[in-house]
Amino acid sequence: MKKKIIILLIIFSVLLAGGLYLGTFHLEDVRVVGCVMSSEERVREAVFEEAPFGNILLLYLKNKIRPIRDIPFVAKLEIDFVDKNTLSVTVYEKQVAGCIEYMDSYVYFDRDGIVLESSSDRKEGVPCIDGLELDQWILNEPLPLPEKDRFSKILNITQLIEKYELEIDRIMFTKENEIVLRHRLINVELGDGSNLTAQMMNLKSILKGLEGKKGTLYMKDFNSDTSTASFKEK
Numbered sequence: 001m002k003k004k005i006i007i008l009l010i011i012f013s014v015l016l017a018g019g020l021y022l023g024t025f026h027l028e029d030v031r032v033v034g035c036v037m038s039s040e041e042r043v044r045e046a047v048f049e050e051a052p053f054g055n056i057l058l059l060y061l062k063n064k065i066r067p068i069r070d071i072p073f074v075a076k077l078e079i080d081f082v083d084k085n086t087l088s089v090t091v092y093e094k095q096v097a098g099c100i101e102y103m104d105s106y107v108y109f110d111r112d113g114i115v116l117e118s119s120s121d122r123k124e125g126v127p128c129i130d131g132l133e134l135d136q137w138i139l140n141e142p143l144p145l146p147e148k149d150r151f152s153k154i155l156n157i158t159q160l161i162e163k164y165e166l167e168i169d170r171i172m173f174t175k176e177n178e179i180v181l182r183h184r185l186i187n188v189e190l191g192d193g194s195n196l197t198a199q200m201m202n203l204k205s206i207l208k209g210l211e212g213k214k215g216t217l218y219m220k221d222f223n224s225d226t227s228t229a230s231f232k233e234k
Contacts, residue, residue: 025056025084034091037073037123043091046071047079056087072117073108097158098127098171100143102134111159113142113151127161127181129154130172153179153193160200166207178220183207191220198224 030047032040050068051059060079068077078090094116099106108116108126115137122128132145132154145151154171157179161168170182179196181188186207190199199222206217206229215233222229 027051027054027056027059027087028085029082029087031082031086031088032091033088034093037093037096037126038071038091043071043074043077043089047077047087047089056081056084059087072119095162096123096126097162098129098154099123100129100132100134102137107134107137107143109143111155111162113155115139115141115143125167127158127168127171130170150177153196156193156196157181157200160196164200164204166200166204185214186210186217187215188217189220195223198222202227202229 027048030044032043035043046068047059048054050062052062060081063077063079071077073093073096075092075094078092080088080090082088095110096108096116097111099108099122101107102118105118105120106122106128107118108123110116117139118137132147132151134143134145137143143151150173157171160166166183168181168183172180172182174180177192179190179193181190181203188203188207190196199219202222203219206219210217210231213231213233215231217229217231219229
């Protein structure tokens with residue numbers, strides 16, 4: 001009987017020591033890198049909220065089983081130890097292609113037309129689409145737009161914008177269904193979209209030569225055979 005009591009005391013002592021040591025891994029600081037569209041503060045808050053009893057080790061294990069989700073514009077988080085009280089969090093963001101104004105907010109979508117987030121903030125560097133009406137939308141579902149042909153053009157444009165690293169503020173359509181892009185103070189007229197690849201491939205270098213100017217760049221007749229473009233300054 002005495003031997004059993006000693007064994008139990010030893011086990012209890014080991015567990016107590018282990019618990020006390022585990023308690024020293026208390027989360028005090030979260031260092032966040034990789035945020036462009038997302039908010040560092042929101043990521044930091046989410047990490048603190050998900051930490052069981054504020055413990056770094058328990059958070060790390062929990063995140064392996066059930067990763068932290070539902071942070072606007074964040075695809076995943078990579079969590080690493082800095083020390084017993086500090087974590088380093090690398091943010092991998094969702095690829096945002098564009099946004100559509102909806103009531104008092106902006107609905108952001110990816111290059112496949114899937115709704116990523118809705119926010120009252122207008123994110124810099126994301127083209128806003130004019131001329132599309134939304135009645136409703138569902139997170140992580142395709143945008144429910146009746147203008148299928150026009151939206152197909154928009155997805156093609158946003159993919160080319162990403163591919164050629166263009167700075168486009170707005171994507172617009174005329175009454176004749178012709179495409180107009182907005183780059184800072186310059187409107188770029190592209191026509192019906194039949195020569196988009198050639199136009200977009202060359203647009204960055206053309207805009208570079210128009211830096212600081214205001215006006216309209218006409219590229220309707222620009223194609224792989226004819227490099228015709230003109231600029232009318234205002």
